[in-house]
Amino acid sequence: MRKFRKILIANRGEIACRIIWTCKEMGISTVAVHSTADRDSLHVRFADESVCIGEATSAQSYLNIPSVIAAAEITNVDAIHPGYGFLAESAYFAEICEACNIKFIGPRPDVIRLMGDKVEARRAMKEAGLSILPGSSEPLKTEQEARAIAREVGYPVIIKASAGGGGRGMRVVRTEEELSSAMQTASTEAAAAFKNGDIYIERFIENPRHIEIQVLADEHGHCIHLGERDCSLQRRHQKILEEAPSPALSQELREQMGAAAVAACQRVGYSSAGTIEFLLDERGHFYFMEMNTRIQVEHPVTEMITLADIVRNQILVAEGAPLWYTQPDVLFVGHSIECRINAEDPYTFTPSPGRITSYNAPGGPGVRLDTAAYAGYVVPPFYDSLIAKLIVHARTREVAIARMRRALEVMVIEGIKTTIPLHREIMEDAHFRAGEYSTKFMEQFFERRRGAGAALEAAARRAV
Amino acid sequence: MSSTNDQNQGHGGGGQGQGTGTGTAAAPQSEGGGGERGQRHGRGRHRGRQPARTPSPQGQPRRGESTLNMDELRELTELFSAHGLTDFEFENADIRIRLSRNPAPAAGAPAAASAPSPQPAAAMHAAASAAQTSAGASAAAPAADESAPDAEDLHIITSPIVGTFYRAPSPPAEPFVVSGSRVEPDTVVCIIEAMKLMNEIQAETSGVVEKIYVENGQPVEYGQPLFGVKK
Numbered sequence: 001m002r003k004f005r006k007i008l009i010a011n012r013g014e015i016a017c018r019i020i021w022t023c024k025e026m027g028i029s030t031v032a033v034h035s036t037a038d039r040d041s042l043h044v045r046f047a048d049e050s051v052c053i054g055e056a057t058s059a060q061s062y063l064n065i066p067s068v069i070a071a072a073e074i075t076n077v078d079a080i081h082p083g084y085g086f087l088a089e090s091a092y093f094a095e096i097c098e099a100c101n102i103k104f105i106g107p108r109p110d111v112i113r114l115m116g117d118k119v120e121a122r123r124a125m126k127e128a129g130l131s132i133l134p135g136s137s138e139p140l141k142t143e144q145e146a147r148a149i150a151r152e153v154g155y156p157v158i159i160k161a162s163a164g165g166g167g168r169g170m171r172v173v174r175t176e177e178e179l180s181s182a183m184q185t186a187s188t189e190a191a192a193a194f195k196n197g198d199i200y201i202e203r204f205i206e207n208p209r210h211i212e213i214q215v216l217a218d219e220h221g222h223c224i225h226l227g228e229r230d231c232s233l234q235r236r237h238q239k240i241l242e243e244a245p246s247p248a249l250s251q252e253l254r255e256q257m258g259a260a261a262v263a264a265c266q267r268v269g270y271s272s273a274g275t276i277e278f279l280l281d282e283r284g285h286f287y288f289m290e291m292n293t294r295i296q297v298e299h300p301v302t303e304m305i306t307l308a309d310i311v312r313n314q315i316l317v318a319e320g321a322p323l324w325y326t327q328p329d330v331l332f333v334g335h336s337i338e339c340r341i342n343a344e345d346p347y348t349f350t351p352s353p354g355r356i357t358s359y360n361a362p363g364g365p366g367v368r369l370d371t372a373a374y375a376g377y378v379v380p381p382f383y384d385s386l387i388a389k390l391i392v393h394a395r396t397r398e399v400a401i402a403r404m405r406r407a408l409e410v411m412v413i414e415g416i417k418t419t420i421p422l423h424r425e426i427m428e429d430a431h432f433r434a435g436e437y438s439t440k441f442m443e444q445f446f447e448r449r450r451g452a453g454a455a456l457e458a459a460a461r462r463a464v
Numbered sequence: 465m466s467s468t469n470d471q472n473q474g475h476g477g478g479g480q481g482q483g484t485g486t487g488t489a490a491a492p493q494s495e496g497g498g499g500e501r502g503q504r505h506g507r508g509r510h511r512g513r514q515p516a517r518t519p520s521p522q523g524q525p526r527r528g529e530s531t532l533n534m535d536e537l538r539e540l541t542e543l544f545s546a547h548g549l550t551d552f553e554f555e556n557a558d559i560r561i562r563l564s565r566n567p568a569p570a571a572g573a574p575a576a577a578s579a580p581s582p583q584p585a586a587a588m589h590a591a592a593s594a595a596q597t598s599a600g601a602s603a604a605a606p607a608a609d610e611s612a613p614d615a616e617d618l619h620i621i622t623s624p625i626v627g628t629f630y631r632a633p634s635p636p637a638e639p640f641v642v643s644g645s646r647v648e649p650d651t652v653v654c655i656i657e658a659m660k661l662m663n664e665i666q667a668e669t670s671g672v673v674e675k676i677y678v679e680n681g682q683p684v685e686y687g688q689p690l691f692g693v694k695k
Binding site for chain 1: 683
C-alpha cells in the first residue's frame with residue numbers, strides 16, 4: 001500500500017475539476033496539465049501546480065504522451081488519473097506509466113487492451129458467462145462471410161468497428177441488398193476514426209434500452225457493482241441524458257445483471273472502476289455490448305444514489321487498498337438524473353464555442369453541477385462540446401424530474417448556445433415522464449417536435 | 465529598486481496564503497470565477513491594496529514633495545516576498561508603487577513570462593511612477609530599465625517541450641551560450657531533458673543572446689521563455 005502525495009490529472013474540463021475536488025478532500029496535491037488554449041481553465045486555476053504541455057489541438061497536448069509523462073516527471077507525481085477520453089483507455093500509455101514508475105489509476109494494461117478490442121472483448125465476456133448478441137466472433141474477412149452470418153443471425157443486423165466506440169463505424173442493415181455498401185462505409189469510417197478498418201456483425205435489436213452497470217474492483221480480486229444507469233436517450237450514439245436507477249429494471253433484474261457483470265470482471269481480473277454496457281430487449285434479456293475501462297461521464301448519477309465517490313475509490317484501489325465494502329453494503333437511495341449541457345445549438349447541434357457572458361449556477365436541494373464553466377470563460381473550439389453536467393437527486397423519480405426542471409429553468413449560460421432548452425423540453429415530454437423510452441426516443445422526440453411545429457404553424461396561418 | 469530572486473516557500477505547497485495586514489487582500493473568489501488564474505506551478509494570486517492618501521513613511525521629512533525612503537522600500541519588498549504575495553500596489557496623491565512577481569505586460573516584458581515556482585521568480589519590478597520628484601524618478605530608474613527591456617525587440621526562444629533545462633552539455637562543461645553569445649539558427653542553445661532523453665534545442669534565429677530567463681536544472685513547460693535574442 002502506498003499513499004499518494006501527488007497526482008497528475010491527464011485531462012481537462014469538468015472531469016479534471018471533478019478529480020481535483022476529490023484529491024483536495026483526500027489531502028492529495030494535484031498537477032494540472034493544459035494546452036495553450038486552456039491557460040485560463042478552471043482546472044488549471046484550482047490545481048496546486050500546472051504545466052503547459054503543448055499547442056491547442058488534442059494531438060499536440062492531451063494526447064501527447066511524451067509531454068504528459070515529462071510533466072509528471074518534473075512535478076514528481078506518484079500517480080496519474082487519466083479521466084475519460086484522451087489517454088484513459090490507452091493500454092500503451094498505461095504501460096509507459098508503469099515503466100516510469102508512475103501509478104496509472106485504472107486497470108492493468110492487458111485488461112485495457114482486451115476490452116479495447118471489441119471482438120476480443122465479446123469473446124472474453126462470452127466465456128465469462130455473459131450473453132452476447134448473435135453475430136460474428138471474428139472480424140469479417142469477406143462479404144460472403146458477412147452475408148452468411150447475417151442470414152443465420154437474421155435481419156436487421158448492425159455492422160460495427162472492432163476498434164471502435166462512440167457510434168462511429170456503425171451501420172444498421174435491414175436487407176441483404178444494403179449489406180455490401182454498408183460494410184464498405186463502416187470500414188472506411190472505422191479506419192479513419194480508429195486507424196483500424198476491422199468490422200464485425202451482430203443482430204440488431206429494434207427498441208432496446210441501453211443499460212450499463214457500474215463496477216468497482218480492487219487489486220486483490222474483490223469486485224462489487226454499484227447498480228445500473230439507463231442511458232437510452234442518445235442522439236447518433238451520443239448520450240444526452242442518463243438516470244439511475246432505470247425505470248425499466250426490477251430489483252430482480254438488477255441483481256441478475258449486477259451479478260453477471262461482477263462475475264465477468266472477476267474472470268478477466270478487472271481492477272479499478274469500470275462500466276459494462278448492455279442492450280436490454282423488450283423481453284428482459286440483456287446482451288453484452290462493450291466494457292469501458294475508465295470512469296464515465298455519467299458516473300455522478302450512480303454516486304448520488306449510492307452515496308459513493310467513485311474517484312475516491314479509484315484512488316484508494318490504485319494505492320493498493322482493499323475495497324472497504326462488500327455487495328450487501330451498497331445502498332441505493334432515491335433517484336438521480338443527469339443532463340449533459342453542451343455548447344451546441346439545442347436543435348441543430350452545431351457547436352457553439354465562444355465567451356460565456358452571463359452565468360448562473362443552480363443550487364438548492366438535491367442539485368449537483370459538475371462543470372468547468374464560469375462567467376467570462378471562453379469555450380474553446382478544439383475539444384468536445386460538453387461544458388456542464390447538471391445532476392439532480394430526489395427520493396422519487398417524479399420529484400427528480402420536477403427538480404431537474406426547476407434547476408434547468410434557473411441555470412443561465414449566455415453568450416453561447418447550449419442544449420439547456422432541449423433538456424427543458426425533454427423534461428416536459430410525456431413518454432420520458434412515464435419512463436417509457438428506448439434508444440429510439442430522441443429520434444421519435446424530434447419527430448413529435450416537427451409535427452407539433454407544423455401543426456402550430458398551420459393553426460397560426462388559419463388564425464390570420 | 466533592485467529585484468530579488470528569493471523564493472521563500474516550498475515546492476508544491478498548494479493552498480492559499482494570506483495577504484499582509486496592510487490594505488485589503490482581494491480574495492481570488494471576489495474577482496469572479498474567471499478573473500485571475502492561479503499562479504502557475506504555485507499558489508493563488510493575492511492583491512494587497514493600500515488606501516489612497518496614506519501618510520508618508522514614518523520619520524521622513526516632508527519637503528513639500530514626495531520622496532522614497534529606500535530602506536522602507538527594501539523592507540517592503542522583503543515583506544512582499546516573505547508573505548508569498550504576487551501583486552501589491554500602493555498609491556497616494558504623489559506616488560504609486562507596484563510590486564509584481566509577474567512582469568506587467570505593459571512594460572513590454574516577454575509574453576507569458578511567469579516562471580513556474582518554486583524556481584526563483586522572474587525579476588520583481590518596482591515601477592514607481594512618481595508624479596514629480598527627481599528623487600522618486602531616480603529611485604525608480606534602475607527598476608524602470610529592468611522592467612522595460614523591450615524598447616528593443618527581443619526574439620524569445622521558447623521551450624518546444626516539457627522537461628528539465630540544462631545550460632551545458634554536461635555538468636562540468638561550459639554553457640552552450642551566455643549573455644552576449646552570437647547565435648545562428650542551428651546553434652544549440654541548451655538541452656531539455658525529458659524521460660531521460662537529452663534534447664538539443666536550437667536557436668532557430670540569428671542574433672545575440674541578451675537574456676536568459678531560466679536557471680540550470682529548472683523544470684520548464686511547453687512555451688516557456690528560455691532566451692531573449694537581440695536580432
